[in-house]
Amino acid sequence: MDEDLYREIILDHYKHPSNFGYLPEANAKFRDSNTNCGDTIQMEVRVDGGEIRDIRFTGVGCAVCIASASLLTEKVKGAKISEVMSLGEKDVLSLLGLSSITPERGKCAMLPLKVLKASLIQFQKQA
Amino acid sequence: MLSDQLVVERIRRDFPIFSRLENGKPLIYLDSAATSQRPIQVINAVVEFYEKINSNVHRGLYTMSEEATEAYEAARANVSSFVGCKPEELVFTRNATEALNLVAFSWGRANIKQGDTILITQMEHHSNIIPWQILSAEKKAHLEYIRITDDGLLDPVSVEEGLGKGPKIVAITQASNVLGTINDVKAIAKKAHEAGAICLVDGAQSVPHMPINVKEIGCDFLAFSGHKMLGPMGIGGLYGEFDLLDSMPPFLTGGEMIKEVNLEGASWNDVPYKFEAGTPNVEGAIGLSAAVNYLKGIGMGWVRSHERELIARALPLMLDENGVKVYGPTNPEQRGGVISFNVEGVHAHDVAEIFDSEGITIRSGHHCAMPIMNKFGIPATARVSFYVYNYGDEINVLMNAIKKVKRVFSVG
Numbered sequence: 001m002d003e004d005l006y007r008e009i010i011l012d013h014y015k016h017p018s019n020f021g022y023l024p025e026a027n028a029k030f031r032d033s034n035t036n037c038g039d040t041i042q043m044e045v046r047v048d049g050g051e052i053r054d055i056r057f058t059g060v061g062c063a064v065c066i067a068s069a070s071l072l073t074e075k076v077k078g079a080k081i082s083e084v085m086s087l088g089e090k091d092v093l094s095l096l097g098l099s100s101i102t103p104e105r106g107k108c109a110m111l112p113l114k115v116l117k118a119s120l121i122q123f124q125k126q127a
Numbered sequence: 128m129l130s131d132q133l134v135v136e137r138i139r140r141d142f143p144i145f146s147r148l149e150n151g152k153p154l155i156y157l158d159s160a161a162t163s164q165r166p167i168q169v170i171n172a173v174v175e176f177y178e179k180i181n182s183n184v185h186r187g188l189y190t191m192s193e194e195a196t197e198a199y200e201a202a203r204a205n206v207s208s209f210v211g212c213k214p215e216e217l218v219f220t221r222n223a224t225e226a227l228n229l230v231a232f233s234w235g236r237a238n239i240k241q242g243d244t245i246l247i248t249q250m251e252h253h254s255n256i257i258p259w260q261i262l263s264a265e266k267k268a269h270l271e272y273i274r275i276t277d278d279g280l281l282d283p284v285s286v287e288e289g290l291g292k293g294p295k296i297v298a299i300t301q302a303s304n305v306l307g308t309i310n311d312v313k314a315i316a317k318k319a320h321e322a323g324a325i326c327l328v329d330g331a332q333s334v335p336h337m338p339i340n341v342k343e344i345g346c347d348f349l350a351f352s353g354h355k356m357l358g359p360m361g362i363g364g365l366y367g368e369f370d371l372l373d374s375m376p377p378f379l380t381g382g383e384m385i386k387e388v389n390l391e392g393a394s395w396n397d398v399p400y401k402f403e404a405g406t407p408n409v410e411g412a413i414g415l416s417a418a419v420n421y422l423k424g425i426g427m428g429w430v431r432s433h434e435r436e437l438i439a440r441a442l443p444l445m446l447d448e449n450g451v452k453v454y455g456p457t458n459p460e461q462r463g464g465v466i467s468f469n470v471e472g473v474h475a476h477d478v479a480e481i482f483d484s485e486g487i488t489i490r491s492g493h494h495c496a497m498p499i500m501n502k503f504g505i506p507a508t509a510r511v512s513f514y515v516y517n518y519g520d521e522i523n524v525l526m527n528a529i530k531k532v533k534r535v536f537s538v539g
Contacts, residue, residue: 005480006535015472015536037476037492038506060506062474063536108476 005064005105009097013067018074023056030119031059034107039065041115043073047123052076052084055116062108064096069112071095081120087113131433135518138425141166142516152486155521160304160332160465160512161490162354165418169357172417176410184409185383185400199409202416203399209419210330210349210366211340218365218372218399219412223331224254226350226365227298229402230327231258233378234348234371239295241267246294246324248273248281248310249502250303253495255329259298273299275502279306279455286315290322297326301333305496305508306455307438307462309333316345325371331355335514336434336463338427341366353411357515358418362411365402372398379404430515434464437513441466441522448529450539454503464513467494470529472538475507481535482509485528487521 026044033040039061046054055073059066075095076084092109093101101109139145144164147154156164182192184199200214207217220226235258239245245259249272263270271292274285290297297319301312316326327348333339334349335356341349348371353362367375377384377395381404386394395401422430439459446453450471456462470478475491482489491509493500500506511525533539 006477011536038497038500039474039476040506060474062476064476065474105476105480 005098005101007097009071010063010067013070014063017057017066017070019056019070019077020058021056022058023054025054026056028119028123030115030122032111032115032118034065034111036104037062037108039108039111041065041069041112043069043112043116043119045116045119045123047081047120050081052079052081057112057115061111064101064105065108065111068092068096068109072112072116076116081124084120085117131436132518134425134429135433135516138166139516141168141421143167143170145516149486149488150484155485155487155517155524157511157513157517157521157525158488158490159335159355159514159517160510162360163335163357163514164516165357165359165414166421168421169359169414169417173359173410173414176413181410183406195409198413199407202412205416206364206412206419207366209339209423210334210351210364211342212366213369215398216366216369216372218367218402219407220350220363220365220402221361221408222352222354222363223329223350224352224363226348226363227254227327227329228258229365229378230298230348230350230367231262233375233402234325235259235262235296236265237374237376239263239266239268243268244271244292244294245269246271246273246289246292246297246319248299249275249498250279250281250306250308250496251298251300251498252304252329252331253497254331255298255300256498272498275306275308275499278457279303279308280461281308281310286318290318290324293322294319294324297322297324298329299327300329300331301339302330302336302463302465303455303496303499304332304465305467305494305499305510307465307467308456309337309461309463312346313344316347320345332463332465335422335430337431347371353415353418356415356418357421358415359408359411362408362415364415367398369398372402377401377404381405383407425515433515434513435459437517437519437522438462438464438466440519441511441513441525444522444526445529448526448539450533451529454508465510466512467508467510469505469508470532470536470538473532473536475509477536478509478529478532481532482525482528485524485531487525487528 023044028045031042041059319326325347330351334351349366354360384404479491
């Protein structure tokens with residue numbers, strides 16, 4: 001085990017995630033899961049003028065996955081769509097305070113960003 | 128007679144993997160339901176094939192190829208005797224998954240018609256669900272499931288309801304890879320036959336762990352994997368009742384499975400070669416035969432009772448542990464050496480990760496059995512599974528690891 005995985009910040013966000021819940025005024029929404037572990041994340045986003053005005057998420061997952069979703073939603077509130085699209089694994093790891101992650105757990109960490117991007121891509125297609 | 132502990136110590140000396148450390152700690156391998164470890168006898172058998180008789184089997188007229196063919200067919204005879212069938216009733220496959228697909232797509236395509244019923248259970252591994260879903264969609268047949276109870280047993284009412292629908296085939300696991308439940312397949316096979324169905328048993332989790340005799344069970348097919356029973360990966364078997372196999376069309380096609388080919392068509396080779404298209408996994412079959420010899424040496428009766436004892440020791444401790452939820456039957460007589468559990472408020476992945484820090488390797492996830500996960504309303508479980516090389520002391524380490532999980536997550 002990477003002891004870092006169970007640092008304060010990850011455990012805190014796992015137990016008390018920010019922005020957990022539904023967003024009735026959302027105009028972008030996507031849900032996906034990791035086939036191997038069954039982690040599921042749904043992102044609900046309100047986009048106005050190319051910016052993320054509000055965001056909520058729901059889902060089930062391990063500590064890394066939920067903490068990643070929680071930290072990510074905090075970070076992207078107010079961000080431009082293009083800024084979100086340029087985020088990558090490095091950014092997610094830095095939010096989690098990790099310098100590296102195993103490939104298997106990397107999928108857990110990256111699921112929320114993957115779902116968020118998918119919701120925005122779908123939003124742009126519809127617009 | 129040697130005590131269990133001494134027998135296990137002697138067994139462990141045959142497994143080179145146990146000299147490895149996991150995160151700096153002695154390896155505690157509790158993932159045998161996914162794949163078992165291999166003793167040196169199996170490893171040597173594979174090496175010996177490559178070093179001494181490596182050549183393609185069948186049709187070779189030189190001595191070495193004849194030796195390879197002899198070794199391959201001797202492996203078939205040995206493995207078939209292990210499950211109680213004739214050598215010609217044993218088809219070597221890649222694994223249990225391929226064996227199950229063989230039945231669904233060879234027997235199934237020839238025998239399942241529109242409106243027919245296929246009966247399986249809610250506790251099947253995906254490999255005994257998906258082929259039937261595809262076949263029933265293709266044939267417009269009905270796929271029915273026997274429900275399971277909250278303690279992870281087949282619901283007897285649902286068994287009767289399912290059989291009452293007049294299925295053509297009943298395909299059922301003998302031991303659940305998630306719940307550990309051991310199903311009375313002998314009784315099911317009898318009922319299936321009375322209802323006019325044939326019976327396929329998925330033995331992936333039972334053949335490695337208990338004495339099996341297909342004639343005594345009375346099933347028509349039995350699928351199993353070599354790598355879960357101390358053998359190499361990539362080799363498994365399908366027992367099929369001879370006349371049934373003989374009447375079935377081929378599954379995969381190509382070399383070896385034909386008798387005569389001309390430009391207009393072909394005639395099929397005899398059973399079991401009809402189902403072994405292409406160059407087979409010869410070293411795998413030889414390795415599996417060595418694994419069978421190893422298990423015969425220990426005695427399958429001992430294997431079963433050893434695992435039952437480990438379960439009888441671990442299960443009450445886990446059931447008593449605050450904040451731990453255990454799935455499946457609570458009576459060790461009704462289950463194999465598998466325990467699925469969750470620690471309240473902690474995802475199974477995190478449980479597995481923290482276990483790994485203690486040198487304990489377990490599986491976490493849906494275990495390719497999502498209908499079971501849905502039944503219990505959970506996304507995943509952590510799973511420990513025992514085999515011949517596990518011993519009682521490892522259960523103490525396991526319980527301490529559960530306490531560590533609760534400490535890290537401040538739960539329970």
